[in-house]
Amino acid sequence: MSLSEREATSLEAREAGTAVRATSASALAQVGVLAVLVVLPFVLSGFQVFQLNMMLIYAIAILGLNLLTGINGQFSLGHGAFYAAGAYVAAIIMDHFGLGYAWTIPAAGLVCFVIGFLFGLPALRLEGIYLALATFALAVATPQFLKLSLLEEWTNGVQGIVILKPDAPFGLPLTPDQWLYFFTLAIGLLLYWMARNIVASRSGRALMAIRDNPIAARSMGINIALYKALAFGVSALFTGIAGALGAIVVQFVAPDSFGFVLSVALLVGLVVGGVGWLPGALVGGAFVVFVPNIAEEFSKGLSGAMYGVILILLIYLMPTGAGGLIRTIADRMKRH
Numbered sequence: 001m002s003l004s005e006r007e008a009t010s011l012e013a014r015e016a017g018t019a020v021r022a023t024s025a026s027a028l029a030q031v032g033v034l035a036v037l038v039v040l041p042f043v044l045s046g047f048q049v050f051q052l053n054m055m056l057i058y059a060i061a062i063l064g065l066n067l068l069t070g071i072n073g074q075f076s077l078g079h080g081a082f083y084a085a086g087a088y089v090a091a092i093i094m095d096h097f098g099l100g101y102a103w104t105i106p107a108a109g110l111v112c113f114v115i116g117f118l119f120g121l122p123a124l125r126l127e128g129i130y131l132a133l134a135t136f137a138l139a140v141a142t143p144q145f146l147k148l149s150l151l152e153e154w155t156n157g158v159q160g161i162v163i164l165k166p167d168a169p170f171g172l173p174l175t176p177d178q179w180l181y182f183f184t185l186a187i188g189l190l191l192y193w194m195a196r197n198i199v200a201s202r203s204g205r206a207l208m209a210i211r212d213n214p215i216a217a218r219s220m221g222i223n224i225a226l227y228k229a230l231a232f233g234v235s236a237l238f239t240g241i242a243g244a245l246g247a248i249v250v251q252f253v254a255p256d257s258f259g260f261v262l263s264v265a266l267l268v269g270l271v272v273g274g275v276g277w278l279p280g281a282l283v284g285g286a287f288v289v290f291v292p293n294i295a296e297e298f299s300k301g302l303s304g305a306m307y308g309v310i311l312i313l314l315i316y317l318m319p320t321g322a323g324g325l326i327r328t329i330a331d332r333m334k335r336h
Contacts, residue, residue, distance in 0.1 A: 033282070037185060041178045049177045050249065051289055056184045057246045059285030062269045063195055063278060064238025070276035071199055072231040073211030075128065078135030079266050081142040082112050082236040084258035086243025088146065091161040091253045092154055101166050101248050105187065108244035109237045116236025120229035139263040146255035160254030163247060184245050191238055195278055198234070207231055239266075272314055274323025283322040287314075 041049045065079050089111050090104035119138065126134055146155050155161070168179035198204050206227050209217040218224055247253045269288045273280025295306035318325045 030279070034189075041181050046175065046177050049175075049181050053177065053181045053184055053249050054246070055282075055285040055289045056181070056188050057242050057249065057285070058266070058269060058288045059281040060184075060188050060191055060245070061239045061242035061266050062273060062284040062288075063191060063281040064235040064242070065266055065270050066273075066276065066278060066281060067195060067198065067207075067238065068231050068235035069270060070274075071204065071211065072207040072228065074123075074228060074231060075132045076135040076235075077132050077260075077263050077267060078138035078142075079235070079239050080258050080260065080263035081135075081138045082116060082239040083243035083246065083262060083266075084142050084146065084253075084255075085115055085236075086112050086240030087247035087253045087258070088155060088161075088243075089240070090244035090247040091163055094163055094248075095161050096154065104244045104248070105241055108240045112240025112243075113233045113237040115240075117229050117233030119236075120232030121225075123232070124225050124228055135263075136260070139260045143255040143259055146258075155255070158255060160252055160257075163251045163253070165251050166248070180245075180249050184249070187241065187245065191241065192278065192281075195238070199278065203227070203230075268311065272311075272318070272321055274321030274326075277321065277323025277326075280321055280323045 037052075040052060044052070061079065061083055064082075065076060068074050068076055086108035089108040090101070093099050093104045093107055094101060123131055123134055145151075147157055149157070165176045165180070167176055168174040172179065174182070199208075206217065206222045209220070209222060210224055210227055214224055265288045266284075269281075269284025271284075272287045273282070273284030291310055292303065292307055295310060296303040298306045320327075
């Protein structure tokens with residue numbers, strides 16, 4: 001073997017070793033985060049457990065938005081509408097039909113998948129800011145639609161629907177907040193596993209090809225219309241499940257709870273967590289829940305201004321979100 005061949009073999013071995021170490025470090029980090037999430041409900045107060053639960057719920061919604069925007073490249077300002085749809089499906093099933101809360105999760109996911117898929121079909125002709133405008137209209141119209149007298153029999157109009165918080169089953173020694181936290185965590189892990197598999201599958205590669213170069217994707221035989229509509233449907237499914245969980249945890253749904261601000265919060269969480277980086281959904285969920293409270297602690301009268309300052313600083317420090325920051329740190333550690 002010549003010198004150049006030995007050097008090439010050595011380089012390949014070092015690169016393979018680096019890849020293995022990076023994979024091991026990533027798996028170890030995920031196990032560590034999961035362990036912390038499991039332990040936290042037993043050392044925090046009831047309200048703090050509620051906040052953690054809402055963090056997980058928003059993380060699920062952001063995960064769905066990431067599949068649409070980060071993986072498929074379709075920009076959405078209307079995911080609050082899918083969150084509202086999932087919440088109302090859960091509330092109506094529990095309040096009007098008397099079914100258990102567990103049944104609301106698949107029902108909300110199915111209904112929102114259909115809504116998202118049907119909305120995605122006419123939106124196929126729209127791209128960029130025009131698609132954002134269409135989803136913006138969806139987010140603005142949804143609260144008004146829920147107030148219609150035609151639907152008041154089901155939605156209770158502006159008064160909303162009150163839901164009873166379920167107790168832990170099987171006599172488990174958990175408070176209702178702790179049980180719902182672990183229930184949400186289990187569903188979140190399942191959805192995260194599904195999202196990872198979708199991205200790693202042939203369909204995921206097709207979605208990313210459409211995002212990167214639609215013309216090249218079409219020339220390779222990818223049905224762009226079908227995949228874009230399915231991306232909207234799957235994204236809405238994730239967000240609808242998050243909405244159903246949110247309704248169960250908060251115990252109340254009303255049209256004004258799902259305004260345009262909710263859609264903006266989900267988009268902000270996506271950007272902070274990292275567009276296209278699935279684990280960043282947890283970071284985005286934490287930002288949506290905790291940063292407004294931190295801003296209010298600085299000044300109640302200027303909480304909105306402080307929130308904006310914090311957001312600007314984070315964007316300045318992490319222009320590509322938490323995912324980009326972690327990748328940058330990992331690259332520097334490799335070089336050193």
